[in-house]
Amino acid sequence: MARGRRAREAGDSSAGAEAAGTLLRGDLLHKALGDVSRTADGSGYAFTRLTCCGKGVTTLPNALQLYVHLRYIDISGNRIRDLTPFSRLPYLLTLNAAGNQIEDITCFSFPEALPYLFLLNLSSNKISRVPRLALQRLARLALDANPITTLEGFVQPPSLTHLSLRGTPLETLDSLPPSDTITSLYLSHTPMQQLRQLQQLPQIKTLDLEGVPLPPDQINVLVQLPKLREVCLSSTDPYMEEEHFRAEILRVLPRLHWINGSAVTSDELKAARALREANAQRENELSEAQNEKEEKQESKENTAG
Template sequence: MSDLEGEETFDEEEVGAEEAGEEEQLDEEEKELGDEEQAEDEQVEEEEEEKPPANPLTEEIMAESLSLLCKTGDGLSHAYVRLDTHDREITDIGILKGFIHLRYVDVTKNNLKDISPLCALTHMLTLKADENMLTSAKLEEMPFLQVASFSHNRINNTEGINHPNLEILNLNNNNISHVSGLDASKLTRLHTLELRGNRLESTDGIYLPNLKNLFLGANMIRRLEGMSRLSGLTTLHLRDNQIDNLEGFAEEQGMLQYVNLRGNNVSNIKECNKLKLLPKLRALALGENPIAEEDDYRLEVLISLRSLERLDKDEYTGEERSEAEEIHEQRRQEELANEGVTEEETVEKQD
């Protein structure tokens, strides 16, 4: 074989390898393109499956759902003021713009993504919109709204909730990761806020000094922040979070009576000393924390918090209280002895 023939053979092999490589590259690109198209098709299918068929609220359904005939504002005519359309797979409530006298509205268990037509109902007192497909609870300011419930939706923020007479707000089981936009100057009557089952990692942003009851169980809270802005709070639920210390409580929380910390990660019994600045604390839940497994758990908590009346579900007995007092006094004497201070000197200093 001549050198030329060898070169031609080599070139042909090289060209063949290049063509094979190009074919493999094309196959890979086609496969990637096919995968992308398949992913897009799957996404479209998911969106189509998620998008319920149009099912607007109709006059026929309204006729079945209205009740409670009352006088209107002028006192000269009557109108139905209660609407209950729960569990009807409704997707559109635009018709409600014409029913301005409604006061009690229940649209629970439907397929609503938009409740803006409710802004026309300026006399509304109670709204239940649980178990829908809402991503926001924002409504124009409703002057008389007292109770609003949006649990089990897809709401991811707390913006646009500034109704001056709102007393109870339920946002349980949504996708809220941070609280913002709650205006204390407008929500002056809000006494109960429920945010269980969301994605909160901190208590920051809840700046409502008139709030009395705050429910934050089943979140991912690790830090207690902004507590000094909750001076009117009497009940705080933090069950089933990821709290491992009790930093963050504030002296301003002089009204706080009940704290539920069940199911967290507190492992040091000395953390209870950080609750001494809560003068009215009477009931505390710490079960399902590592400290609850320690010997003399109940007694040690009472020694730290001697005004406590109930731990978990059980009230303290007189015997437990007496024992806690004795141990506390014994430890105090030991500390004084270690410091070289006599009881007489202590009395003199107190005098």
């Protein structure tokens, strides 16, 4: 009887621990810490890296705020919901929290949040709303594969240069605020239908639209991006050959250096120039024919009158 009772108690204890989740502490935390280096303030030495990937962690204890000298954190592939304990680490440079269960990131909206953070990867979480981010030095933000349908309320950090929204259900950029800092925008495999708002991002050099079913006329919007040099685009015509597709892109965007990961060649530029000239000649001929038709019609009406 006692043995059975102990077994049941052990089972209850195990179930309770499972329900409570897995905290990043004890041996798990000790194994995750590494890279002892001189502290940023020069006062001594401390752990500067925390790596705990795919360990089933659900909870970050508040005690992690005491590890103030951490600079690099990778907690990807867990089941974490709340990043608040990491939000005030004064020297953190990179934070990879991809593949968790995070829904709310308002902990990064406070003025004192992560003043030196350079890279934030929150891909493959459950984020549906992106709030104002107060991360003053954040340059790279990845929000891929989150259920984001709008950027309403998003106020980007002042130093942001790379924004990735791959694989989100985002259909429009209408709520994206203007930016003079963003140089790379990744929107591949989204249901994007129009690119009008890109005109408010004049510094864009790299644009990823692979797998986006854009209407053909939308490529003309990209002409308004004077610094655009690299694009990834997918043809909506399954029968169009890659060579012809690249030529069509270069006809509209002759300043490009890279298309779909391959450098633009001098031969491609020549072919695109010839295509552009042929199209211009065809348009002139059509315009002249239309003018001639209108003149004949006008002359006929005058004669009849």
